[in-house]
Amino acid sequence: MTKEFKSGFVSIIGRPNVGKSTLLNNMIGEKIAIMSNKPQTTRNKVLAILSTEEYQIVFMDTPGIHKPKNKLGEFMVKAARDTLNEVDTILFVVEADKNIGQGELKIIEELKGTNTPVILVINKVDLVKKDMILPLIEEYGKVFDFHSMIPISALNNDGTTMILDDIKKILPEGPQYFPEDMITDQPERQIVAEIIREKVLQLLQKEVPHGVAVEVLSMKDNQNKDIIEITANIYCEKDSHKGIIIGNKGVTLKRIGSLARADIEKFLGSKVFLEVWVKVKKDWRNKDFFIKNFGYQ
CATH class of the missing domain: 3.30.300.20 (K homology (KH) domain)
Structure with a gap:
């Protein structure tokens, strides 16, 4: 009996400058999304494809959700929000060195309007002491029913395997949407x-x-x-x-x-x-x- 092939779409969302693009590049193993310490680096939905013999995950790296100041900003926020109901899983990336703020709470309110499983990715754990992580996990657990909460350091590529393992559990059985050697839809x-x-x-x-x-x-x-x-x-x-x-x-x-x-x-x-x-x-x-x-x- 052949093992079932899984496939699906995963959106990476969060406030600007939380490390979404760094995380994406690490999971794919290629530099697809540009990286910078400036907020609002990503402007468009970037499709990145990870293919193995068992599964194909199509990631969407979205612009950070923020209060727009111009038409480009409005486009960026819409691009991020449009993915919430289009995907099989959402990765909500936050920072380990910051408590829940109004920006995070606003995104969580939008997540409550979807039926999509949400994995909370607590990034930048390399910047804090270990005993600070558990209280933050408990704080997030009180405001939303996350599928799971995973502390990582995208910069050090620490914890990304746990995210992929979790995504694989959620993915439905499905077809191979893209050729196995294709890693992005970007020209x-x-x-x-x-x-x-x-x-x-x-x-x-x-x-x-x-x-x-x-x-x-x-x-x-x-x-x-x-x-x-x-x-x-x-x-x-x-x-x-x-x-x-x-x-x-x-x-x-x-x-x-x-x-x-x-x-x-x-x-x-x-x-x-x-x-x-x-x-x-x-x-x-x-x-x-x-x-x-x-x-x-």
């Missing part, structure tokens, strides 16, 4: 654009990164030189931000390009020539055309 261009944006987030401070979008204009495989040639635009909202991104004598932009190229080469498995330009699109986060044009739809 190559979109991932390349996101890698470049990740480097902007890493190198720039304050309000500049949130007003940045990246568009890959061309990707050409130059077989004569055995290299992939990529041209991309970094868009920002203000002329002053353009100067900050470029930096004194172009130093910051060169650094962004150098860091991005290294990660893109790992992702594509090829040498890369990367050309990056900076342009201003004023108030693009409030304009539907630009939001859709930059891939947020």
